[in-house]
Amino acid sequence: MSRISTNQFFDTNLYGMQLAGTRMLRAQSELITQKKLQNASDNPSGAVQVLRTNQTIGEYDQFLRTITTVRSRLEVTDTVLGNFGNAIIRARELAVQMGNGALNASARQGIAKEAEAILLSMQALANSVDPDGARMFAGFKTETAPVAFTGVTRNGVSSRDWTYEGDTEVRLTSITEARNDFPTTITGERIFFSGYDPATGAATDSIFATMQKLVDVGNGGLAAGESIADAIGDILGRIQTFSDQAFTARADIGARLVEIDATENATENSKLSLLKLKSEIEDVDISEAITRFTQQQTVLEAARGSYARIQDLSLFKFL
Amino acid sequence: MTAGIINSGLSGLFSNQVQLETAGHNLANATVDGYHRQRVVLATQESLPRGGFFVGRGVDVQTVERVVDRFIEAQVQEAKSEEAYLDILQQQVNQIASLLQDGGEALTSSMQAFFGGFTQLAGAPTSQPQRQLILSTGSALAGAFGTMQRRLDIIRDSLDNGLSSAITQLDDAATNLARINVLIVEQGQTSTTGASPDLLDSRDRLIARIGTLINTSTLIRSDGTASVQIADGRTLVEGGRAARVSAQPSETSPSDLTLYLEIGGVTTRITESKVTRGTLGGLFEMRRETLEYTEAQMGRLALSVAAEVNELHKSGFDLQGDAGTDIFLFDENQANNTAETILSQSGLFSNATTYSETAGRRVQSSTQNEGTAQIRYSIPVDPIVSDGTQLNNVRQVTGDSYSIVYRDDGDGTVNVGDFTVTTLAAGREVQLSAASFTAGPGNGGRLDFEGIRLLIDDVTRLQPADAFEVRPTAGFAGLMKLGISDPRDIAAAQDLVGGAVRPGDGRNAQALADLQRAGRIGSTDTNDASTFTEAFSEIAGTVGVQAESAKLRGNAQTALVRQLTDQQQSLSGVNLDEEAASLLRFQQAYQASAKLIAIAGTLLQSILEI
Numbered sequence: 067m068s069r070i071s072t073n074q075f076f077d078t079n080l081y082g083m084q085l086a087g088t089r090m091l092r093a094q095s096e097l098i099t100q101k102k103l104q105n106a107s108d109n110p111s112g113a114v115q116v117l118r119t120n121q122t123i124g125e126y127d128q129f130l131r132t133i134t135t136v137r138s139r140l141e142v143t144d145t146v147l148g149n150f151g152n153a154i155i156r157a158r159e160l161a162v163q164m165g166n167g168a169l170n171a172s173a174r175q176g177i178a179k180e181a182e183a184i185l186l187s188m189q190a191l192a193n194s195v196d197p198d199g200a201r202m203f204a205g206f207k208t209e210t211a212p213v214a215f216t217g218v219t220r221n222g223v224s225s226r227d228w229t230y231e232g233d234t235e236v237r238l239t240s241i242t243e244a245r246n247d248f249p250t251t252i253t254g255e256r257i258f259f260s261g262y263d264p265a266t267g268a269a270t271d272s273i274f275a276t277m278q279k280l281v282d283v284g285n286g287g288l289a290a291g292e293s294i295a296d297a298i299g300d301i302l303g304r305i306q307t308f309s310d311q312a313f314t315a316r317a318d319i320g321a322r323l324v325e326i327d328a329t330e331n332a333t334e335n336s337k338l339s340l341l342k343l344k345s346e347i348e349d350v351d352i353s354e355a356i357t358r359f360t361q362q363q364t365v366l367e368a369a370r371g372s373y374a375r376i377q378d379l380s381l382f383k384f385l
Numbered sequence: 386m387t388a389g390i391i392n393s394g395l396s397g398l399f400s401n402q403v404q405l406e407t408a409g410h411n412l413a414n415a416t417v418d419g420y421h422r423q424r425v426v427l428a429t430q431e432s433l434p435r436g437g438f439f440v441g442r443g444v445d446v447q448t449v450e451r452v453v454d455r456f457i458e459a460q461v462q463e464a465k466s467e468e469a470y471l472d473i474l475q476q477q478v479n480q481i482a483s484l485l486q487d488g489g490e491a492l493t494s495s496m497q498a499f500f501g502g503f504t505q506l507a508g509a510p511t512s513q514p515q516r517q518l519i520l521s522t523g524s525a526l527a528g529a530f531g532t533m534q535r536r537l538d539i540i541r542d543s544l545d546n547g548l549s550s551a552i553t554q555l556d557d558a559a560t561n562l563a564r565i566n567v568l569i570v571e572q573g574q575t576s577t578t579g580a581s582p583d584l585l586d587s588r589d590r591l592i593a594r595i596g597t598l599i600n601t602s603t604l605i606r607s608d609g610t611a612s613v614q615i616a617d618g619r620t621l622v623e624g625g626r627a628a629r630v631s632a633q634p635s636e637t638s639p640s641d642l643t644l645y646l647e648i649g650g651v652t653t654r655i656t657e658s659k660v661t662r663g664t665l666g667g668l669f670e671m672r673r674e675t676l677e678y679t680e681a682q683m684g685r686l687a688l689s690v691a692a693e694v695n696e697l698h699k700s701g702f703d704l705q706g707d708a709g710t711d712i713f714l715f716d717e718n719q720a721n722n723t724a725e726t727i728l729s730q731s732g733l734f735s736n737a738t739t740y741s742e743t744a745g746r747r748v749q750s751s752t753q754n755e756g757t758a759q760i761r762y763s764i765p766v767d768p769i770v771s772d773g774t775q776l777n778n779v780r781q782v783t784g785d786s787y788s789i790v791y792r793d794d795g796d797g798t799v800n801v802g803d804f805t806v807t808t809l810a811a812g813r814e815v816q817l818s819a820a821s822f823t824a825g826p827g828n829g830g831r832l833d834f835e836g837i838r839l840l841i842d843d844v845t846r847l848q849p850a851d852a853f854e855v856r857p858t859a860g861f862a863g864l865m866k867l868g869i870s871d872p873r874d875i876a877a878a879q880d881l882v883g884g885a886v887r888p889g890d891g892r893n894a895q896a897l898a899d900l901q902r903a904g905r906i907g908s909t910d911t912n913d914a915s916t917f918t919e920a921f922s923e924i925a926g927t928v929g930v931q932a933e934s935a936k937l938r939g940n941a942q943t944a945l946v947r948q949l950t951d952q953q954q955s956l957s958g959v960n961l962d963e964e965a966a967s968l969l970r971f972q973q974a975y976q977a978s979a980k981l982i983a984i985a986g987t988l989l990q991s992i993l994e995i
Contacts, residue, residue: 070960071955071957071958073959074951074954106479107475110930111929111930113926118922121919121922128501139508205887208511209511235887239508239895243902246895246899385969
């Protein structure tokens with residue numbers, strides 16, 4: 067029979083109570099914080115995984131914020147291009163009207179007035195600013211109105227020369243780790259102009275020059291030897307070209323919006339699965355923790371009960 | 386005849402009285418820590434011949450001794466020494482692990498906010514609010530690094546306090562043990578059975594106390610005195626003499642406190658790596674493996690973030706069309722953008738021709754050096770090409786700390802063969818090539834390795850075995866600050882057109898935003914390298930594993946200590962019931978002996994009455 071000293075009785079009991087108490091406190095603190103990871107030493111690889119997951123979630127959040135900004139910018143661009151398309155449709159109608167041989171000069175002048183109004187509204191659309199106050203079709207020259215004119219006299223009437231003042235730079239951003247060249251802008255020179263030479267800054271033609279010609283024709287400014295029918299035929303052909311360009315640009319923006327929606331979905335999904343992973347690592351399993359808490363409570367009560375009995379046992383009581 | 390009976394009775398009375406006193410002593414000391422129960426050793430007195438036979442004469446008390454098993458005692462002491470080491474290690478490493486976990490949240494989120502700000506700025510390069518945001522998030526990022534370093538400083542302070550206090554306790558215990566040794570010898574001279582059990586308990590308590598502070602090897606001499614050797618085998622206590630121990634600045638790294646031992650007027654340093662147990666073992670290990678590691682690696686991370694952001698920022702142009710400047714600086718940064726540019730700090734010089742006094746934790750000269758050469762170091766931001774080899778670049782900085790030893794290889798000139806560079810933590814020898822050493826300017830010399838440029842002011846003043854320690858990135862996290870204050874100075878644009886930036890050019894801002902996801906640390910190959918946040922996770926992970934390991938080892942050790950203490954107590958602890966039974970037994974025996982004397986008296990009376 068092994069000998070037991072009195073200190074051992076007390077120590078063993080005390081140790082048992084302390085152990086149960088510590089475990090109970092641990093379960094309690096897990097329940098209060100809702101986290102099973104309390105210290106890095108509990109599960110270092112888990113803690114690092116949580117840290118990394120948090121970092122990746124932070125990056126995804128950044129991408130999602132970028133996506134929101136970019137989408138609103140593209141949607142504004144889409145609206146502007148939509149309005150521009152409407153203006154072109156009206157411009158074509160006016161050109162067809164102008165070509166009606168039954169019209170007299172004053173009737174053509176009336177049409178020219180509307181055509182000029184449409185021309186100026188087209189310029190305003192091409193010079194639109196985005197929510198940040200940047201000229202959306204000016205490339206990097208966001209503080210310069212990209213479409214400008216200078217007044218001239220042509221074929222005996224007061225006319226305008228139209229120029230592109232922006233550049234050809236498209237602004238790019240990262241919307242995922244891999245897609246770091248997503249274009250967020252479209253430059254005016256490829257929508258409104260044709261034959262643009264970045265070196266000289268000159269273009270061979272533009273929707274504005276086309277519309278200007280329509281206005282000039284209405285005001286009687288025909289080139290030498292040109293009939294109204296010829297002029298209108300030329301104008302209608304050029305309107306079609308720029309209508310196609312504007313349509314292509316809008317389709318491009320639409321495709322980007324589709325990409326950005328798909329990217330947003332994918333990013334949201336990845337973020338969700340990361341949140342789930344993180345939760346699996348660090349979040350407490352409530353029913354398990356409550357069971358553990360109750361279990362340790364029972365152990366603690368038993369330890370206290372047995373301590374009370376044991377400390378009551380002494381030979382001295384019987385002497 | 387009656388004389389024999391009285392004698393037996395008296396011896397019984399006396400021995401039982403001693404038994405009762407001893408039982409009482411045991412009862413009184415039952416809960417005293419380190420008390421071993423005592424027992425009376427009895428021997429039957431030699432019987433006397435009477436005619437043809439022998440008659441017994443009673444009992445003799447030989448001695449009162451401790452019930453003790455030396456073997457178990459030594460095991461318990463050793464286990465407790467290891468437990469004390471693991472306890473303090475666990476407690477201290479946990480502090481840093483929690484710091485990295487809690488402070489890490491702040492650091493990584495401010496890093497994300499800072500780089501995220503560049504993404505927003507790329508979308509609106511001229512936006513003043515977005516530019517201002519970069520400045521405030523940049524300042525918050527430098528602040529998060531700074532906060533972490535300040536908390537590490539606080540941990541270092543408390544560690545120094547812990548070291549001083551443990552060393553004072555060790556000194557006290559050693560002095561007391563020497564005093565007890567003297568008493569043991571004195572008592573041994575006046576008694577036939579050596580020193581008292583209680584004095585031996587005092588001796589063993591002090592031995593155990595010393596064991597919880599440092600690793601020891603103890604020998605109990607035949608006269609009962611204890612001889613204690615510590616750590617690297619040097620004697621702490623021998624007979625009545627105790628060496629004085631003190632906490633003093635280390636000679637190789639004077640800003641660290643370490644353990645010194647003075648014997649016979651000569652003070653020598655105890656090699657820290659030989660202190661493997663007890664509180665001191667835990668504190669030294671934590672400082673060496675965890676605190677120094679964390680300080681150096683956090684410093685390296687701060688350095689990398691600053692250097693990479695600055696490099697990219699300088700390649701762009703701000704709103705005024707000026708090239709970007711350093712976004713982050715370290716205090717006393719020298720901003721001249723030459724090959725010699727360094728991220729400098731207090732006490733270090735900014736270029737190879739200017740020298741200043743060596744000071745601080747990052748560069749230390751051994752106090753044992755016979756030569757008077759001074760060294761400094763710099764971390765060149767731009768690559769230095771020498772003999773066609775690219776020697777230095779911030780990306781080569783490992784975050785290790787180095788010991789540099791000069792040894793004359795006897796070839797008549799100072800060159801790379803005269804230096805040995807090893808890392809302080811792992812003792813890895815750094816490979817140096819002939820191109821690593823450049824002579825000049827003047828009598829000076831430069832040693833380039835792992836992104837560090839070491840500058841020696843005068844190689845002719847080096848003596849063999851001169852040693853230096855360099856902790857290139859230690860504490861850098863605490864020095865980081867913002868280098869620009871005007872939001873317009875942020876270089877968001879990538880190029881100039883016609884001498885001006887275009888307001889929509891946010892390409893450099895986008896490149897800076899993408900830097901967050903680029904591998905920049907741990908390898909010069911960007912595919913193998915870690916991102917900033919990954920590098921931070923690696924630091925937190927390493928310290929987390931250290932904390933877990935200390936915890937698991939600590940738990941196992943506590944169980945072992947419990948088991949051994951149980952064995953020890955089972956043998957040497959007092960059982961109150963047992964003593965109660967003894968009280969009854971010896972009380973009855975005492976009464977019986979008294980009765981014997983009474984009977985002897987009656988017998989004598991009977992004879993006298995005849």
